[in-house]
Structures are given as structure tokens and as C-alpha cells.
Amino acid sequence: MAFYDEARIKVISGKGGDGCVSFRREKYIPRGGPDGGDGGDGGNVYIKYNSQLNSLVSLKGKKVFSAKSGKSGKGKNMKGSSGDDETILVPDGTLIFHQDTDELIGEITPETPEILVAQGGKGGLGNARFKSSTNQTPTKNTSGTESEERNLYLELRLIADVGLLGLPNAGKSSLINTITNSKSKIGSYEFTTLSPSLGILKDEKKTLSIADLPGLIEGASEGLGLGLRFLKHAYRTKLLIHVVDGSAGIEDAIRSYSVIEDELRKFYLDFSQQERWICISKVDLMNPEMISSVVQKFQSNYPKIPIYCISSKSNEGLEHLSDRLLSLI
Template sequence: MFVDKAKIFVKGGRGGNGCVSFRREKYVPAGGPDGGDGGRGGSVILEVDEGLRTLMDFRYQKKYVAESGENGKGKKMYGKDAKDLILRVPPGTIVRDEESNLIMADLTNHGDRAVVAKGGRGGKGNTHFTTSTRQAPNFAESGTSSEERNIILELKLLADVGLVGFPNVGKSTILSIVTKAKPKIANYHFTTITPNLGVVEVDKKSFVLADIPGLIEGAHEGVGLGLEFLRHVERTKMLIHVVDVSGMEGRDPIDDFHKINEELRQYTELLGKKVQVVVANKIDVLASDEEYKEFEEEMNKLGYKVFPVSAATNKGLTEVMRYVSNELDNIEIEPLYDESEDFKYYTNEDEKKDDIKIRKENDYFILEGKLVEKIFYSTNFEDMDSLRYFQNFLVKKGIVDELKKLGIEDGDTVKIFDFEFEFYG
């Protein structure tokens, strides 16, 4: 089964907590702190595997969570870093952040990697919190939380040349003849419901040819299966535009040619500018040569090279493939997206750096956010030094000033998760 789009949830592992520990050795009656740091949480990483061709693995499993880092231990022993979770994807995978719809990565070559959910950092042990006035800190830092998000994976086939045209014009037949591919072929529209790939070998050179399912009017707007199919044309260097020059289905071949090109242009200007060679198929069932000559003259006026072909009798296909093979050597690979326009990549800078939220609800002043969570779980509320460290954090981060702006007064209640305390400024 060919699967070219998948939505999954990814989450990195939480960082391990720092350790609160003191030396307890013989002949050392007042040992100092020796709590080790927590280990780093694992990240979720996508890696290209050239042996894969679909996103089928992600159809059934939708959630991927990396391991958390190990907590620190006594004797300054660091917690073990967690292993990264590596997910294999096929070449040509585009990764989008669902919330922003911006692209996180464009994974093309074997071994390419992208971190899609970074693991949390390990917390510091109590050895880091000693000062000249605080010789025995009874608190440590908790590990930070990890990144998590929904991502959308889109597969864009990596083919050198794409076969485009209306349904039932002979694209699949051509592919089956010039390559060893075996696409399903029948006499009805949208015969090909998934793109097929094959390798063409000619004059000791080779290139990858993709049979893109037949397009129809309105494809760029999603009519039929248009948007799903047009995605696969984007990466090709060159297009072979197959036209049924016989008009057997009651359509005009010149009109067909213009309609398909209009769909390509409407989808993206970059796609509309791709190099094309025109294949006039079913030449063997034409009533007269005049019909072909009329079509050829029109294509020549527009600057296109035309080849008369009969896929049914294998006439003219070798000449087409030889021409295409030679032309590919002269075509530079264009970027998939024109970043000078409205296209943007998603970066970690898009994450909010300061996620502290302060709000008043009834008689409570509520603090929320990942930074608040981290300091909260790092605080030993039964230890005066730890409480003082917590208070300094609230001041340095401007939380106390924000609370005062909201009208807090001495004795009012501040709430962090299920913990409540009275405010005295």
C-alpha cells in the first residue's frame, strides 16, 4: 500500500532530576553535598532511509515518545542520558508543524536528519547550589520538560521525470514499456490511484520516471485527487506531457494540453515553468496525418518538442527516452519552494521563550507555564535556603512586579498547581 501523508504526535523525553545528597563516609562527620545531575531526555529524530518508499509505518502508530533521562545520584554520579528515538522516513519527506503549518524539514538524501521534538535538559544536583552562606543546600533542580507537537509528514516522490496528462491517455502503458514497472492498467478514469516509479535505461544512462495519476480540470483546487497527485510532480526536473492525439474520448488534444498546463500553473508557478516534452500518443489510430500535423504545428509555435508515439505498438518511445535522457544533463535542479515569496521554515525561535502566565481567578492569583513548573518541582518548601532561592526566581523573572500590577496585596493567595501560599511583598 502506498501512503503519502501521515499525521503523528511526537514528544521528547523529560530531563532527569538533579539529586539531593550528602557525603556519608566514615571519618567525614559533616560531608558536603554530592548530588549528581540528571541525564538528558531523548529527542525524537526523523532520518531518511533510502530503502523506504511510503509512510505506511505511520498509518497505524500515531504516537511516539522518547525515553526520559535518568535522575542524578549520590557521590556526584550523573544520571544516564536517554537514547534518542529514531524514526525512519523515505527520501522526499516534507515535515510540517501542524499548529503553524510551517515546514520544519525537507528530507531528501539518505541519512538526512531532523530533530522534531527535543528532549529536556537534566536538572542540576545540589552540588551546584553551594555558596559562601549556603554550605548544605537541601534542594536540587528538576529536569526540564521536553518539546511535543503534532507533525504532518508529506511524501513527495523523488523522480527525475514525471508523466503528466489527462486520465487514460496512455501514461501507465508507456511506463510499463520503457521500465520494468508493472502498473495496473485498465480503461477507466483514475486507473492509477498511486504514483508508480520505474527506472529507464538508455545509452548506458538511467533516470527515474514517475507515472503521475491523471489530472482533471480543477485539480489545483483539490477536485478529484488533484492536490494529492500534484504534490508528486514538484520534485521532477522535467515533464513528459502525454496527449491522446486521436481524440478517441471526444476531447480536443490541443485543448487538453492547455488545460493540464493551466492546472500545473495554478498549483504553483514553479511547476508551470518546468521543462516539458510533448508525446502525441495513439498515433496509430488517427484517421489522417493532417490531425497530427495540426497538433504538431501548434506545439512548435509554443516552443515544445513533439514526438509521435504509439504506446500500443511501442513506436517512437525509444526516441523519446533518448531525447529526455540527454536533456536531463542540461537541467539544473531548482529549489522546491520559492522562499522569496510567502514560504517560511519553522524554527525553534518560533517557540515562546518565556511561557510564564499569570492570571487572577476569583480570589486566587494563578501562576502557570513550563518555567514555573520547573522551579516549583525543584523547590524544597521545608527548607529555608530552597524557599529563598524560589523567591529570588520570582523576583528576577518579574513575576512579583506582574502580580503587583494585577493588584495583589500582602496576605493574598498565590496558587501554583495544587500548591497555595500567601504573598508578602
């Protein structure tokens, strides 16, 4: 299924029903008092959390979400029925923006599971409301208030414990497929992963979510490749793992890490608070001397960052990496 992480929609609340002008007319009571009922309230539009969703695909193809209008009041003091609400279901981590002003309205999370995005109109008053000692036969009523209309932009940011970053073909998809239940697509060409994939790493006591993000290229923060669209998903992770193809050689391996870090610094979100690990992948294609040289270079350049040597093909280093990841929780 395709991954949808943004949507532009219009929400329209229901109009309030009009109040009624009516007078009681029964046998033997030719001049009864006013009995016009109030109008019903218009329905609201809500955006609500649904734990079964992990993308905005449910909004594909539907651009307008409308609540029902309230019904007008009737005689015999009968209030009009209120309009039904409209509810839009979205996953955890959905940000709601006012499209015309870029104002952040709110974020859907389990702690904030519902946000009102369009307030229904209030029902108008019937003429029975305006009876007084000086006016026993009022003909006044009020109309229901108008509906509210908003253009919204929804943006999903995945909620994951760990994010995998790297240039195309660094080995991220192979890694997540090997250590989790993910089925991320694998291939020997750029942008094999065209959308984020979530995998779960767990043991008897702990569960960890890992996001495989599409490969970044130089200029991703400026919109080149697929990076700009998906780099935002790395923002919510507790840990960023740089997957570096060690078989490409020392200089290319170091450069690939530098490219990703440069793009993170240039992006409009601040990634400086997230811990980094480096995974040197494809060590099955490297001899011991080459592995040692690459590791020493990374240790010299980045002495505070943990480094792991792995191979998704031979499973070398994966058990140790998995144990270290689970120890984070």
C-alpha cells in the same frame, strides 16, 4: 503496497531527570559534604533520511513518537542516565511542517539527512553543584526541564527526473511500463493509476527516473478527482511530458493538453520553469492522415514544444523517445 505521501504525527521528547539532594554518609565521616548527582538529559526526537524508503507507509498506524526521559541523579555524585533518542525514518523529499502553525521546519534530503524536531529536556542539578564557601551543606537542587511536544504534518514530494501528466486513460501507465521497469496498473477506466508509480529508464551509462502520476481531470487544482493530492509530485521533476490520446481526435487532443496546463497554472506551486514535451499516444489506432493533422495542430498552437508520436502497443516511436530522454542527463 499502498502509497502513503502524507502523515500527521505527534512527537514528544524526553523530560530531563531531576537533580538529587544527598550527603556523603560513611563510617567515620558523619558529616560528609553534598554528593547529589545531576539528572540525565531527556532524549531527542529526530526525523532521518532512509534511502530504502519511497513512501511514508512506515508511519501508518503510529501517531505518537516519544523519546525516553532522563533518569534522576543519585548520591555519590552519580549522574542519571540520559534518555534514548527516538528516530523516525522517511524517504528523500519529505517536507516537515508544524501542524499548528503551518511553519516549514525543513526538508529531508541526502544533503540534509537529519532534522531535530523535538529537543529533550535538560537534566537538573544535584545539590553538590551548590556547595560554596558560605554554604557547605546545600539542600538546593533543580528539576529537569520539561519535554517538548509538537504536532507535525509530513508531506512527501517524489523526486523524479520526468513526470508523466495526462487525463485518465491517456496512456501514461502503458508508456512507463513499456520503457521502464515499472508495473503501473493498466485499464480502460478512469483513475486506473491511484497512486504515483516510479520507473527507471537506463542504458549502459545513464539512469533516469520517471513518475507516472494519476490522471488529472478539469478542476484537479480545486480538489476534484485525485489531482490535488498528487499534482504536487510533478513539482520536483525537470521535465513534464503531456501524454495525449491522439485517437480521440484533434479537438479532444488539444483540449486535453489545455485542461492539464490550466490546472498547473491554478495550482499553488509554480510549474512555469519546467520544460514540456508532448507525446501523442495510441498512434496505432490512427491512420497517417489523422496523425499528420493532430501533429500539425499541436505544432501550430505550441511551436516551441517538442512533439513525439508513440504507441505502447506497437512500440512505435518509443526507442526514439527513450534516446531523447536519456540525452537529458
